[in-house]
Amino acid sequence: MKAFTAYTITAEHAGLSVETYLKQVLQLSGRKLQKLTRQKGIRLGNKPTFLTRPLKNGDILRILTLEDSGYGVEPESGALSILFEDEDVLVVDKPPYQLVHPAGRTTHGTVANHLAFEFSQRGILCTIRPLHRLDRDTSGCLLFAKNAQSQTRLETQLKERRLKRSYQALVETAPQPPAGTIDAAIGEHPSQPNRRAISPKGDAAVTHYQTRQNYASGALLELELETGRTHQIRVHLAHIGSPLLGDGMYGKRSPLLSRQALHAYSIRFFQPSSGEEICVEAPLPNDFLRAINALEKDSI
Structure with a gap:
C-alpha cells in the first residue's frame, strides 16, 4: 500500500495553487513534481487534484511519500549560524539582508542554499523545508523541518497556534x-x-x-x-x-x-517526535x- 503524508493547509498558505505550495512551501523540485503526477501521488482529501487548483484554509493535501532525492536548491558554501538541531528540526539565526530561499531573480546566497551545503558536507540528503518566512531584512529564528513527517506535525502546531x-x-x-x-x-x-x-x-x-x-x-x-x-x-x-x-x-x-x-528573537514549538517543548532564542544583531x-x- 502506498504511504501518503498529509499536510493541513494553514491560513498563511491559503490561496496558493497546489503547484505553488508544492514548489515554494514543500520545496519540491520540478522533477519530483512530475514523478508525483505520474504516480497520481497528489491528492486533495482522498481524490487526485489538479496542480492549478487554489488551496483553502483547512484543506488536507496528501502527497505520496517519496524518499528525499535532492535538496530542492543548489548547495552553496556560506556562513550559517545554527541555534538548535536534532533529528527532526533545525533552527537557524538568519542574518539581515538575506533571503530565506531562492525567489525571483535571486537564485543564490540564501539561507536555503547554505543549509543545503551544510547537509551535503555531512553526507545528508534532505530537502530544505522552511516552516515559515522572514522578510529579507528581518533577522532571527528560522525553523526548518528535516523530514516530511516533522513538517506535517509542525504545520499542525502552526495552525493550532501552539508554535509561537x-x-x-x-x-x-x-x-x-x-x-x-x-x-x-x-x-x-x-x-x-x-x-x-x-x-x-x-x-x-x-x-x-x-x-x-x-x-x-x-x-x-x-x-x-x-x-x-x-x-x-x-x-x-x-x-x-x-x-x-x-x-x-x-x-x-x-x-x-x-x-x-x-x-x-524566539521561537517555541513541540518536538515533532517526543512532544517536548523547545524554546530557542537568537541574540540581537549588532546593528540593532x-x-x-x-x-x-x-x-x-
Whole structure:
C-alpha cells in the first residue's frame, strides 16, 4: 500500500495553487513534481487534484511519500549560524539582508542554499523545508523541518497556534496604549503589488505587542504573532501610528540602521517526535544593538 503524508493547509498558505505550495512551501523540485503526477501521488482529501487548483484554509493535501532525492536548491558554501538541531528540526539565526530561499531573480546566497551545503558536507540528503518566512531584512529564528513527517506535525502546531514566534522591534513612536492587540485584516495594496495594506476584504491578522522600553524618540517593543501574514508586523505597527524604525516601505528610513528594526528573537514549538517543548532564542544583531544604544544616549 502506498504511504501518503498529509499536510493541513494553514491560513498563511491559503490561496496558493497546489503547484505553488508544492514548489515554494514543500520545496519540491520540478522533477519530483512530475514523478508525483505520474504516480497520481497528489491528492486533495482522498481524490487526485489538479496542480492549478487554489488551496483553502483547512484543506488536507496528501502527497505520496517519496524518499528525499535532492535538496530542492543548489548547495552553496556560506556562513550559517545554527541555534538548535536534532533529528527532526533545525533552527537557524538568519542574518539581515538575506533571503530565506531562492525567489525571483535571486537564485543564490540564501539561507536555503547554505543549509543545503551544510547537509551535503555531512553526507545528508534532505530537502530544505522552511516552516515559515522572514522578510529579507528581518533577522532571527528560522525553523526548518528535516523530514516530511516533522513538517506535517509542525504545520499542525502552526495552525493550532501552539508554535509561537516572538519578535523585538524598535519603533519611531511609542504606541498608545503601551500594550495591546492589533486585530486588523491584511490584504494586497490597491496600487503597489509588493506592499500589503489593511483591508476589510483581506485575511485575518492578529498581533500582540508590549512596550519594553520608551526612549525620547521611539520605543522597544516585544511582539507575538497569532497569524503569519506577509509584512504583518510592519503593516500593523504602521496602522497604529508606530512604524518600525528604518522601514522605508511603511514608514521612513533612519540614520540609525539601514533596514527595518525587526528581529525574531524566539521561537517555541513541540518536538515533532517526543512532544517536548523547545524554546530557542537568537541574540540581537549588532546593528540593532547599536540603534538601541543611540536611542538610549539620545534619551539622557
